[in-house]
Amino acid sequence: MPDPAAGDDGPVAVLVRDYLQHMSVERGLSANTLAAYRRDLRRYESFLVSRGADDAARITRHDVSAFAQAVVSGEDGFSRLSPRSAARTIVAVRGLHRFWALEGVTDGDPARDVHPPMTGQRxxxxxxxxxxxxxxxxVDVGTPSGQRDRALLEFLYSTGARISEAVGLDVDDVSVSDALEGPAVVxxxxxxxxxxxxxxGSFAARAVDAYLVQGRxxxxxxxxxxxxxxxNTRGGRLSRQxxxxxxxxxxxxxGVTREVSPHTLRHSFATHLLEGGADVRVVQELLGHASVTTTQVYTLVTADTLREVYAAAHPRARA
Incomplete structure (x- = not known):
């Protein structure tokens, strides 16, 4: 199987590197996001080369559409992608062509009308x-590591932070001990x-404060x-794992038997806020979503809850 990260030095490869540099410097993408873009676009490079289209000016809508089909079927020699992963890949390709058109590399945008495959809403x-x-x-808070564990889990649920954001925190990033200055913030x-x-929140603030005073x-x-x-127990930064x-x-x-991950606490944070009456745009800001559209998926969860309660409680909800 070919390696999508291998790349080459053809004309398209050079232009792709320019685009990735732009995304890194001008858009400030995270290292993980940039790596995903690089992997997806190098697969696209390989596909274009195999079709003899290693010239940005000669790429057609048919080339882009064929690639969209190939990533799902695996006919380009790489692994077949799920609809969600394929959609991410096509989004990267559309961004690349849009950039080329805006920069004058190409006269038009052949990917403009090519859409990612439909995905089921998760x-x-x-x-x-x-x-x-x-x-x-x-959590047993009788040890320093136990105090850390309680503080970490309380913090994740209280703030909706991503696990990478939590473990990346320094002591100076959080203020929890001076009640006179108002609510604790991070x-x-x-x-x-x-x-x-x-x-x-107060529960998390007290847990973090106790950890800072005793456990840390x-x-x-x-x-x-x-x-x-x-x-961690060696005095270094705690890892995500x-x-x-x-x-x-x-x-x-x-004794909770369902699968629970750090992201589950983030999802629960958002869902419980909305169920409690929080405005979706406030939740968007708290979660750090760039678009409110991303946050609005949580409103579907609370709507489902409302329907279930209604169906169970209203005397004429069911025949």
Missing amino acids: LPKAIPVAEVVRILEA RLTGKGSKERLVPV PALAAKGKGSPALFL SAWSILKTATERA
Whole structure:
């Protein structure tokens, strides 16, 4: 099977590198997002070369449409992609051609009318408040690492932070101890290095404060002075994998049998806010979504809940 990351030095490959440089510098994409773009566009390069279309000016709508079909069928020699992954790939290709047209590399945009394959809408998974509480309270806070674990899980649910945002925090990014200055807040750095301020609820603020006063100093004594908020047992920054393991252990102790990931807490945070009456645009800001459209998928979850309650409670909801 060919390697989509191999690339070459043909004309299209050079132009793709220019585009990726633009996306990195001008758009500030995260390293993970940029790597996904690079992988998808190098597959596109390979496909074009195989069709003798290694010239941006000669690429047609038919070439782009054929590629859209190839990523789903695998007929280009690479792995078949799911509709969702194929959609991501075609979005990358459309962005590339739009950039070329705007920069005058090509006279037109052959990808303009090529659309990603339809994907089934995957609703975010959320768990009931009662199960969240059971998971949070299942952590034994009798040790420094236990205090860290409780602080981390309370923080994730209280702020809706991505796991990468939480483990990337430094102590100076969070203010939880001075009640006179108002509610606790944290500065989170999301995708594209965009910063946002998010309130920290009282339960999470107390857990983080207790960890900073008692647990963290004990963990920090084993390291070399890391500024990280959440430390591992060697005094270094806690990894994403370790954070996931902490949640998994707490979930098992709580007797919650459904699959729960750090992102589940983020989904639950958003869903519970909307069910409590929060405005979708406020939730958008808290989650760090660039578009409210991304956040609105959570309103479908709460609408489903409303329908279930209605069906169960209204005397004439069912025949």
